[in-house]
Structures are given as structure tokens and as C-alpha cells.
Amino acid sequence: xxxxxxxxxxxxxxxxxxxxxxxxxxxxxxxxxxxxxxxxxxxxxxxxxxxxxxxxxxxxxxxxxxxxxxxxxxxxxxxxxxxxxxxxxxxxxxxxxxxxxxxxxxxxxxxxxxxxxxxxxxxxxxxxxxxxxxxxxxxxxxxxxxxxxxxxxxxxxxxxxxxxxxxxxxxxxxxxxxxxxxxxxxxxxxxxx
Numbered sequence: 001x002x003x004x005x006x007x008x009x010x011x012x013x014x015x016x017x018x019x020x021x022x023x024x025x026x027x028x029x030x031x032x033x034x035x036x037x038x039x040x041x042x043x044x045x046x047x048x049x050x051x052x053x054x055x056x057x058x059x060x061x062x063x064x065x066x067x068x069x070x071x072x073x074x075x076x077x078x079x080x081x082x083x084x085x086x087x088x089x090x091x092x093x094x095x096x097x098x099x100x101x102x103x104x105x106x107x108x109x110x111x112x113x114x115x116x117x118x119x120x121x122x123x124x125x126x127x128x129x130x131x132x133x134x135x136x137x138x139x140x141x142x143x144x145x146x147x148x149x150x151x152x153x154x155x156x157x158x159x160x161x162x163x164x165x166x167x168x169x170x171x172x173x174x175x176x177x178x179x180x181x182x183x184x185x186x187x188x189x190x191x192x193x
Contacts, residue, residue: 002172006035013041032173054157060150064093069126070161075104076130079165084175129158
């Protein structure tokens with residue numbers, strides 16, 4: 001059960017309502033996490049600016065790769081909202097429903113053929129960061145794959161998504177129906193609701 005309710009939109013400061021207006025233009029509705037983060041306007045504004053910096057067109061990481069990583073982190077952290085919205089973004093990037101559905105078990109023989117070597121490495125790094133298990137061998141392979149600036153962007157994205165999905169999961173923020181995929185996911189091969 002969601003334990004922190006949203007306020008009436010008119011009660012938020014004008015600059016937060018501007019963010020809500022932009023969300024409504026982009027997504028067709030105001031996002032539930034935005035309404036909750038908006039209860040702390042300075043933090044929300046800072047968070048929105050950071051997200052904008054990570055989700056820009058000129059990022060050295062493709063939008064599909066960024067979304068794959070964010071969905072996987074969200075699955076691990078049991079964030080129904082994040083899985084929903086980021087899966088919808090993956091679909092808009094042209095990623096197949098089969099690939100999105102396989103993301104929770106991406107390392108299995110039946111699924112791994114759907115992912116490129118770059119995607120597998122990014123997913124491995126996302127999982128290791130989320131579970132606090134980044135080892136030197138993985139750091140070495142990351143360094144061989146991407147230049148330092150790209151590594152910083154990828155690491156920042158994964159850290160941001162961990163914060164965001166943990167916030168949403170802790171407050172039990174629901175999916176908002178952006179993607180027709182089930183909000184149930186597999187985590188390391190185990191079925192989770």
C-alpha cells in the first residue's frame with residue numbers, strides 16, 4: 001500500500017507544476033513518483049535536472065542500452081513503476097517484446113542470444129552495482145569496452161536508477177500502465193510478484 005499520498009497539484013510550487021506539465025506532455029499524465037518527490041521541491045528539482053543530464057540525446061550510451069539497464073535495475077529492486085515506464089521506453093526504442101520479457105533471465109541460454117555483447121556487459125555491471133558486487137575483473141572488462149567518460153555515464157545512470165527504484169519500491173508506488181508487460185518479473189531466474 002502506498003504510504004505517502006500526493007498533494008493536490010495546485011498546492012505544489014509553480015516550478016514543480018512546470019515539471020508536472022512537461023510530464024503530462026511527454027507521458028500523457030503526471031507521474032506518481034514526481035508527485036511524491038515534489039513534496040520536497042528542492043530535491044525534486046535537483047533530481048529532475050540530474051535525470052535530464054543522464055537521459056539526453058547526446059549521451060554516449062544509446063537510449064535502448066540505457067533503458068535495458070534501468071529496467072534490469074528496477075526488476076532487481078522490485079520497482080513496479082520503473083519496470084513499467086522503462087519497458088515502455090524500450091518498446092519506443094524498437095526493442096522487441098521478446099527481448100524485454102527475457103530481460104529478467106538475460107543470462108540463460110534461451111535468452112542470451114537476444115542481447116549483444118555490449119548489452120550483456122552493461123547488464124552484468126548493472127546487476128553487480130545493484131548488488132554491491134563489482135569486482136576487479138568486471139572493472140577491467142568495462143574499461144576495455146568503453147572510454148572513461150562513458151563508464152562514468154553508465155555508472156551514474158545505474159546509481160541514479162538504484163536510488164529512484166529503491167525510493168519508489170519503498171513507498172510502494174504502483175505501475176501506471178505504460179507497458180502491457182506484466183509487472184511480475186523474474187529476478188535471477190526466480191519468479192517474483
